[in-house]
Amino acid sequence: MKALAVPAICALLGVSGCNTVGYYFQAIDGHLEVMRRATSFEDAIADPGSKGALRVQLDRIAGMRDFASHELALPDNGSFRRYADLGRAYVIWNVFAAPEFSVRGAESCFPFAGCVPYRGFYVEADARAYARQLADEGLDAYLGGVSAYSTLGWFDDPVLSTFVGFPEGEVARIVFHELAHQVVYVRDDTQFNESFAVAVELEGVRRWLERQDGAQAGEEKRRWAVSQRRRAEFIALMIHHRDILAGLYASAAGETEKRDGKSRQFDILQRDYEKLKKTWGGFAGYDRFFAQGANNALLASIAVYADYVPAFSALINNHGGDMGAFYSEVRRLAEMEKHARTAYLQTVVGRSGS
Secondary structure: OOEEOHHHHHHHOOOOOOOOHHHHHHHHHHHHHHHHHEEEHHHHHHOOOOOOHHHHHHHHHHHHHHHHHHHHOOOOOOOOOEEEOOOOOOOEEEEEEEOOOOOOOOOEEEOOOEEEOOEEEOOHHHHHHHHHHHHHOOOEEEEEEEOOEEOOOOOOOOEEOOOOOOOHHHHHHHHHHHHHOOOOOOOOOHHHHHHHHHHHHHHHHHHHHHHOOOHHHHHHHHHHHHHHHHHHHHHHHHHHHHHHHHHHHHOOOOHHHHHHHHHHHHHHHHHHHHHHHHHOOOOOOOHHHHOOOOOHHHHHHHHHOOOOHHHHHHHHHHOOOOHHHHHHHHHHHHOOOHHHHHHHHHHHHHHHHO
16 A cells, blocks of 8 residues: 655645644654655665665666656656665555444545545554554554655655565556656545556556566566456455445444444455465465454555546546546546546446446
8 A cells, every 4th residue: 555645745835734733743754754865876776785686676666767757658757766765664654544334434634635534654653553542532443554655746756665675566566656646636535546546557567567578577477467366356355345344334223233243244354365365375465454453444445546446447448548648538537526526437437347
């Protein structure tokens, strides 16, 4: 998963709407620290403490960065042309929340970027404390580490040590995804923004890998295909159980019945996930989503990145792969009222699935 640097942006622009002073300062301090650590690729490689693989990794990303602008019509700017070693596993930790009987995420609102269904923290302990606070208030909470985020073009986002060593397809996915947020961003519509960016990343990685050749390229293509199959199967599993729970919560059942049904459904989800893992040969890459216990907030976090991806992918195909024309249509959609935009995307999803 990833995040927009919403708190950092509102803080750095001097906007006075962030919810608490403490949150305001952790946001600006965290983002400024990321930017302070950013250095040129050349200086990063020359650093005596750098590992030998870093040159290969950054050369690879430089190629992806040029490809993004020349072949995918993504912004040609300073983003992903510098490197920052953060010395930790994640750049930020997102906390999602949802009511006890809802799979719709609770939102945090910011003056510039609007409302988003999570709140980001640069210190893991702060994120965990906030998640505990939400749980004490009776909400389901889910905390997830994030490898990259976008400042929507306000800053030159650097390549981060949190993802530089990922497999080639994963690195390309992140670069294309975050640059897509600089093309179109709609306030108060995270599902639109994220589904659009995911569709761009998938198209971009497909094209990038098709351009590569040699034995190593063949292995990367195979690895990417396997990861995408697992991802699709995992998301389908989560959406299936989300829809069942949404039906339960919307029913006329009493609170006790809903609470019992919720507990049973999450038990079934866990069992279904273990069955799915067996078909993957025991691959445990998605175990982290269940480490805190599955709940409504987890399901809400998954939905943000999945619901309208088929619609955007269909629109790319409708334009014959012309990304500029695709972006123009997405900008047109962005100008629509949210209810009309959502209805249109749902119609496209229906057509693409028929």
